[in-house]
Amino acid sequence: MKAATRVIVTQGLSAPTATIAQEAGISNGSLFTYFESKADLFNQLYLELKAGMASAALQGFPAGDDFRKQVFQLWSNWMEWATSNPEKRRALAQLGVSDEITPATRAAAHKTMASLADLMEQMRTSGSLRNASKGFAAAIMSSLAETTMDFMIHDPANAKKHCKVGFEILWRAIT
Amino acid sequence: MKAATRVIVTQGLSAPTATIAQEAGISNGSLFTYFESKADLFNQLYLELKAGMASAALQGFPAGDDFRKQVFQLWSNWMEWATSNPEKRRALAQLGVSDEITPATRAAAHKTMASLADLMEQMRTSGSLRNASKGFAAAIMSSLAETTMDFMIHDPANAKKHCKVGFEILWRAIT
DNA sequence: GTAAAGTGAGTGTCTAGTCAGTCATACTCA
DNA sequence: TGAGTATGACTGACTAGACACTCACTTTAC
Numbered sequence: 001m002k003a004a005t006r007v008i009v010t011q012g013l014s015a016p017t018a019t020i021a022q023e024a025g026i027s028n029g030s031l032f033t034y035f036e037s038k039a040d041l042f043n044q045l046y047l048e049l050k051a052g053m054a055s056a057a058l059q060g061f062p063a064g065d066d067f068r069k070q071v072f073q074l075w076s077n078w079m080e081w082a083t084s085n086p087e088k089r090r091a092l093a094q095l096g097v098s099d100e101i102t103p104a105t106r107a108a109a110h111k112t113m114a115s116l117a118d119l120m121e122q123m124r125t126s127g128s129l130r131n132a133s134k135g136f137a138a139a140i141m142s143s144l145a146e147t148t149m150d151f152m153i154h155d156p157a158n159a160k161k162h163c164k165v166g167f168e169i170l171w172r173a174i175t
Numbered sequence: 176m177k178a179a180t181r182v183i184v185t186q187g188l189s190a191p192t193a194t195i196a197q198e199a200g201i202s203n204g205s206l207f208t209y210f211e212s213k214a215d216l217f218n219q220l221y222l223e224l225k226a227g228m229a230s231a232a233l234q235g236f237p238a239g240d241d242f243r244k245q246v247f248q249l250w251s252n253w254m255e256w257a258t259s260n261p262e263k264r265r266a267l268a269q270l271g272v273s274d275e276i277t278p279a280t281r282a283a284a285h286k287t288m289a290s291l292a293d294l295m296e297q298m299r300t301s302g303s304l305r306n307a308s309k310g311f312a313a314a315i316m317s318s319l320a321e322t323t324m325d326f327m328i329h330d331p332a333n334a335k336k337h338c339k340v341g342f343e344i345l346w347r348a349i350t
Numbered sequence: 351g352t353a354a355a356g357t358g359a360g361t362g363t364c365t366a367g368t369c370a371g372t373c374a375t376a377c378t379c380a
Numbered sequence: 381t382g383a384g385t386a387t388g389a390c391t392g393a394c395t396a397g398a399c400a401c402t403c404a405c406t407t408t409a410c
Contacts, residue, residue: 012274014189016399027357032401097272099187128347132340133333136326140344143318151311158308165307169315172303173344191365193392202391207367 004045008091013042013098043105046095049088050109054116056081067126071174072167074119075145079163082149083156089149127174144170179220183266188217188273218280221270224263225284229291231256242301246349247342249294250320254338257324258331264324302349319345 003024007015017038021031035041057078062070082089095101110117117138124130124137132140148166152159178199182190192213196206210216232253237245257264270276285292292313299305299312307315323341327334 014399017401018399028400029358029402030356033355038400094272097269129340129344131336132344133326133330133337136322136337136340139322139326140319140341143322144315147311147314147318151308151314155308161306162308162311165304165311166315169304169307169348172347192367193365203366204368204392205390208389213366 001045001048004041005049005087005091008045008094009087013094013100017041039100042095042098042100043102046092046101046105047109047112049092049095051112052088053078053081053092054113056085058115068171070119071123071171074116075167075170076163078145079149079152079166083152083159086153089153123174129174140173141170144173176220176223179216180224180262180266183220183269184262188269188275192216214275217270217273217275218277221267221276221280222284222287224267224270226287227263228253228256228267229288231260233290243346245294246298246346249291250342250345251338253320254324254327254341258327258334261328264328298349304349315348316345319348 004020007020007023011019017031018028020041021028024031031041035044057074059077060073062073065073120138120141121134123141124132124134129137129140144166148162151162151166155162179195182195182198186194192206193203195216196203199206206216210219232249234252235248237248240248295313295316296309298316299307299309304312304315319341323337326337326341330337
């Protein structure tokens with residue numbers, strides 16, 4: 001999985017399986033004893049990365065704290081994950097738009113993010129996004145997060161600032 | 176270009192050039208008298224689609240009107256373009272993440288959107304996004320627009336509502 | 351001694367791009 | 381007027397290369 005992530009980042013999804021195998025230190029043949037096909041590898045990887053991202057975002061979530069602090073904690077965790085795992089994020093971006101990823105895999109990935117979705121839903125209903133539909137509100141929040149991550153990674157010198165500004169935009173959108 | 180757009184939407188960027196040629200009603204060989212390579216075709220198409228999108232967004236821009244109305248006009252135009260050209264948008268999304276599109280093409284595309292960027296910059300400096308960097312603010316606005324488009328296309332029954340809600344979120348973000 | 355894991359050359363398939371030749375068109379001039 | 385001719389668009393069979401996946405065989409682990 002790590003090897004595939006690295007190779008996808010540098011060569012894209014059309015990278016030969018042989019390259020992935022080499023990067024993993026195994027033969028091309030061996031790869032197919034672990035994964036039925038290249039598409040299967042991609043689907044499993046997508047699922048693993050999504051699950052890892054969600055669990056990182058929810059790490060050490062403060063239960064009783066006030067709402068703004070909770071949301072900020074979530075935001076910080078998410079940004080922390082993104083900045084310390086830029087490769088995973090880039091690979092995920094590529095996999096996400098690939099048509100090799102089956103609807104079933106996407107559905108499974110969505111399930112692993114259920115807690116995250118619940119929290120977003122809570123944010124939506126409690127503020128000015130309440131007129132937005134559930135999915136739309138979640139998508140808006142995700143896209144604000146994704147855009148902020150892009151800029152933190154692309155411009156690390158101002159990462160802290162981007163993180164804060166991004167959060168303020170989110171907060172103004174949801175309250 | 177139209178044929179390529181249609182084929183990319185249904186088959187992705189890995190569609191054979193022969194399929195694109197067939198869709199255009201010409202032979203595979205002919206295609207290469209108009210485009211040096213498959214990548215060249217993709218780059219030209221990307222540029223054309225981006226330019227078309229920008230010009231559609233700026234169509235009939237009201238010069239003297241009050242600022243909120245101006246921004247809303249821009250927003251409406253953009254959403255109108257997206258909903259009446261879902262194929263172009265989907266093709267653009269695929270091309271945008273492809274590594275066949277050269278940095279030079281991306282730069283040229285950026286240039287064709289200069290007026291749009293100017294307007295976004297005006298929005299940024301005049302409101303609460305003034306703490307955000309220029310690029311970051313523009314990216315946030317674009318991603319709000321893109322997400323809204325996605326939902327308008329995906330859920331046409333509520334398109335009008337999504338359009339309005341999306342604009343309100345943008346307006347709250349920039350004022 | 352045996353089962354499991356690993357190997358990598360080989361196979362079948364796919365496709366971008368080529369090129370030798372066809373065909374439609376516009377123009378010339380007897 | 382229309383046969384001849386030049387031009388360049390168009391054609392599609394073909395080539396060369398790439399790559400996912402297989403399988404007969406080797407190595408390792410216990």
